[in-house]
Amino acid sequence: MALTQVSSNKCAGGFQKVFEHESTELKCKMKFAVYLPPKAETGKCPVLYWLSGLTCTEQNFITKAGGQLPAAEHGIIIVAPDTSPRGCNIEGEDENWDFGTGAGFYVDATEDPWKTNYRMYSYITEELPKLINANFSTNPDRMSISGHSMGGHGALVCALKNPGKYKAVSAFAPICNPMQCPWGQKAFSGYLGSDRSTWEAYDATVLAASYSGPQLDILIDQGRDDQFLSASQLLPDNLIAVCSEKKIPVVFRLQPGYDHSYFFIYSFMADHIKHHAKFLNA
C-alpha cells in the first residue's frame, strides 16, 4: 500500500500533509489529509478520524476547520479522508450534490452501479486505519471519530456499530435519523435499495436504541440557525429521545446564531478536540 505525498505544509508546529493511494475497497485513487502534531516526531500519537459532509473533499477540513492548533496542543493526529470515491465514471454520480460524488454517506452500497466502488463504511472503518497505522507514528488502540453533517452521521454510525473501537465520538450538526429525512431517504434508497430494514444498519437513532457496549460519551454541537435543521434534515431530537431512554450519555448543545457552515465548525472545534483528548490521552 504505497502512499504518495501530495502536499506538505508546516502548520501549528506540526505538518499538514495530503497523501494519495490506491484504495482496495473503493477501487480508485483516494486522497486523504493527515495532520501530524509536533509530538508525532518523537512518539506515538492517537488518531482522530474526521468525516466531512456533503460536497466536501479532504481539503475543506484542513483549510477551514481550525483543527490543527488544538490537535498540536493535545498531540493528536487528525485524518480527514474524502467523502466518496472519485473518478470512477459511474453514470449519474455527478448529477446531484447530495447523492453520488461527494455524498458517499459512509455506507457499503448494495445496489448497482454503486456497490463496487461506494464502500465508504469499510474504507473508513477498515482500510484507512490499517493504512494510517502502518505509515505513521500512531497508537493503534487509540482512535476516535468525528464529523460534520453527513460526516456526523458517519461518525455516529461507525461508533455505534463498532462498540469499543472508537474511544470517543462527537459530531457537528449530524444527520441523526437519515431514515426519516429527505437526504437519507434519497441516499439509502439509491445505495441500499428499497428494503427499509437494510437502512436501519446505518441509522444512528436506530442503532442507539439497540446499542450495547462500552459506555459512550457523545458531544454534539448544532447551530440553531442552521437551515437544514429547520428543514428537518438533521432531526437531533429523535436521537436525543432515544439516548435519554437508553441512557446513552449525550451532551447536545444548541448554539444560537450559528448556521451549518465551517464558520460554525471552526467556532467549536477546540471544544471537540478537547473532548476527544480526554479519552485519547487518558
Place this chain on the structure above:
Amino acid sequence: MDLFEIRGGTLDVIAEEAEHQDLSRESTTMESFNVTSDRGGRTTRDVSTFQRFSVDTNESLHFEPCEAITPSPTGAEDGNDEDDVFKEEGTESEIVKIRNRLQAKVAEMESFAGHLEEIFLTVEENFGRQEQHLEQHYNDVLQTLSQRYDERAAGLEEEKKGKLEALYTQLLSCGQAMDASKELIETAQEIYRTQDKRLFLKTVMPTIKSIEEFAKEESDLTLTTRLEFNTPLADLSDVKTMMDSINVVPAPSAPVINPQMPNSATQTSLRVCWSLFSDDTVEYYELYYRPVLEDKPADSTHTAQESKVKVKETHCTVTDLLPNAQYELWVTATNTTGISPASEKALYITVPSPPVIKRRECTSCTDAALIRWESGNTNPVDSYTVELSEMGTDDTQSSVTESIVAVPTCQCLIQLQSGRRYLISVRAVNIGGPSDRSEVITVSTTGTFFYLLEDTAHPCLSISEDGFTMFYGDEELPISAMGLDDNTFARCVAVLGDLIPVRGRHYWEVEVDDGSEYRIGVAYEDTERNSYLGAKTTSWCMRHILTPSRHKYEFLHNGWSPDLRITVNPLRIGVALDYERGTLSFFNVDLEQHLHTFQCHFRNYIHPCFSLDNPGALTVHNGIEAPEYAFI
C-alpha cells in the same frame, strides 16, 4: 578600658580599632589602606592591609598582610588583587550573617545597659540612703549631746545663782547687823557724851540693856551655802545607746527586682528573681504581688488584692495566678534591725491560655490551608505562633515541626505541599512566653476542603450535624424565622461555602436526588442575597429543572443559559474551578462526562454556592483529589 580586654569578653564589642592596632603594628601607619611605594627588588615584606572593614569574629574578611615581591600585573600599588573582597561569592552571605549577629548583640547590649542603669540607680539610692542615715544618726547624737550640755550648763547657772543669792542675803543680814551695832554704839557714845546727867541716867540703863541683849545675840557667821558646786553624774546613757546603734547592723537597702526572664512563666505561675546590691545581711525577703487591673477606678478604694510571700532565697515561683494577666511585684528585705524600703515595682505577665481552633472555619486546598482560631484569652496577646508537622504515610508524625511566628491576627494562611497530611496547632504568645499548644487539627492536602457558611443559609435550609448535607423541608416556617439578617439568602433557598482564598484549582462534588431541583455553582461573597443564583453577574450555576415530561438543565450566569440537552441525569456532579484559566466546569462524575464550562474572569475570590428550588436534599463532598479530566 583597653580595647583588647573587651575583645573576647562577654560583650563582644566590635573591635575595628583593635584589629587596626593589631595589624598596623606591623605596618607603620594607622591608615586603613597601606600603600607601599617602593617596589623594585624588595626583599623585605610588603605589608599591606587591604581592609574594607573587619569584624572580630569573622576570619574571611580579616586579611593577613601578604607578601608581594613582584609588582602586580595591573600596576595597582597595593599588590593585593587576589584578596579582592568582592570576588568572593560567599562574602555577601557572610556579611549578612555578621550583620544579623551584630544586630542581636546590639539588642542584647541595649537591654543589658538598661538593666545596668536600673542597678546603678538603686545602688546610688541605697548608698544615698546609707549616707543620709549616717548623717541623721550622728546628727541625732550631736543634738542630744548639745542638749545635755545646755541642760547641764543651765543647771550650773542655776546653782550659781542660788548660791550667790544666799550669800548675798547673808551679806545683807550681816550688813544689817553691823548697822544695828553701829547704831547702838553711836547711841551709847551719844549718851556718854551727854551733859545732861539726868538724861544720861534715864537712858543709860535701857541702852546698856539693849547692847547687852544685842551682844548676847549670836551672830551666825557661817556661810549658808557651800562653796563647792554639785557635779552630778551626767546621764549620757541614751547617747551611748545611740552611738552604739551606729555600729549596729542597719536595716537592709532596697533589693533590685529583675525584669521578667523570657520563658520563665507558665499560665498560672511566675518565676521572680531579685538581687541585693549591698553588703546588707538579710534574714528573709517578702515578695508582694497584685494583679494589674484593666480599668483604673476613679477612687482608689478598689485597688486589687495584694498578696505576699515570705522567702529566704532571692527567687520565688508565685503560683495560682490567672493566665495572660499582668502582675505588679515588689520585694522587701528584712533583718533584725528592720525592713528595707520596697524595691521598684516590676511588671510581670503570665503566659496566655492556649487558643481554640475554630474547626468549622478552617479551609484548605492542595497547596494551602487557612486556619482560624479564637484567642482563648480575654485580654489581647502579643502574637500567635502556628506550628505544623507532616504526617507520614505510616501514620507517624514527623519529628520536624515548622513554626510560623509573629502571626498578628487570629488566622493564618499557610503554604503546604499537595498530597500530604499535616498536624497543625496554635500557641498564643506574650512577653511571658508562648502558651501551651491548642488542640491539633489535621489538614489533608489531597483536594479542596471547605465547610458551609451557615450564616448565609436561607432560613428554610437546614444543615446536617456534619455540615455537608442540606435539606429544604416541606414545612412552612413561621414569619418570625425569616430573619432580618443581611447575610442570609432571602428568596433563593441557598447557602454559600467557605472556600479558601487561594487563586488556584479547586474541585468538589455534589450529590443530588433524581427529583430535586437545584442550582449548584459559585458566587462572589457579596452576591445579592435577595436574588436567585445565576440571575446576576455575581454568580454562575448549573440548574436542574424537573418538568412533567423531562429533565431540563441550564447553565446560568446573568440570567442567560446556553441551550443544551443532557440525556443521562447526573446524580453526582463534579465542579472544577480554575482561577488562572478563568473556567468553571461541571461533570457527571459517574460517567466522567463533561457537561459544560463557563469562561469567566473572577475579579475577586469566589465561593461555592448551592440552592434547592424545591424540597429535597443535597450533599457536598470535598477534600477529593480532582480527577485528571477535570482540568485538561
